[in-house]
Every structure is written in structure tokens, then in C-alpha cells.
Amino acid sequence: MFQMITKMGSAVGSVGTVVADTLEGTIELGSKAKNAIEGEISSLQYERDMENAVNRILIKAEHIKQIMKALNISSVEAEELLLKEMNHGKNH
Numbered sequence: 001m002f003q004m005i006t007k008m009g010s011a012v013g014s015v016g017t018v019v020a021d022t023l024e025g026t027i028e029l030g031s032k033a034k035n036a037i038e039g040e041i042s043s044l045q046y047e048r049d050m051e052n053a054v055n056r057i058l059i060k061a062e063h064i065k066q067i068m069k070a071l072n073i074s075s076v077e078a079e080e081l082l083l084k085e086m087n088h089g090k091n092h
Contacts, residue, residue: 064079065078
């Protein structure tokens with residue numbers, strides 16, 4: 001009888017170890033998945049930020065060209081006027 005109780009205790013201990021290992025593996029897998037998702041989100045955000053920056057630069061360049069042509073001034077003068085007007089709009 002004592003031997004049977006010892007075997008049962010051993011079996012329960014083994015099941016407990018398997019359960020603990022499974023939980024640990026699941027937690028580790030979840031952590032890896034979370035890190036992969038966070039990395040992908042960060043990458044997508046970086047790409048979006050880059051695209052937005054390029055668009056802002058191209059839009060600004062186009063407006064500077066329009067000002068240069070309309071007023072027959074240099075790009076430096078056109079940019080100064082654009083920035084001055086943009087800042088003026090923010091203050092009012």
C-alpha cells in the first residue's frame with residue numbers, strides 16, 4: 001500500500017511538472033508573439049512616419065516653387081515667405 005501511495009505521489013508530481021512546463025512554454029510563446037507584434041507595429045509606424053515626412057517635404061517644395069514663380073523671387077525668399085505666413089497663421 002505504501003508503495004502504491006508513493007507511485008501515485010510520483011505520478012501526481014510528474015503531471016504537475018508537465019503542467020508547469022506547459023504553462024511556462026505558453027507564457028514564453030506568448031511573450032515571443034507579443035515582442036514580434038510590437039516589432040511589426042514599430043516598423044509600420046516608422047514607415048508611416050517616413051512616408052509622411054517625404055510628403056511634407058514634397059508639398060513644401062511644390063509651394064515654394066509656386067511662390068517663386070508667382071513673385072519672381074529666389075527659393076530662399078519664397079521659403080522665408082512661406083514659413084512667415086505659416087507662423088502668422090498659427091498666431092492668429
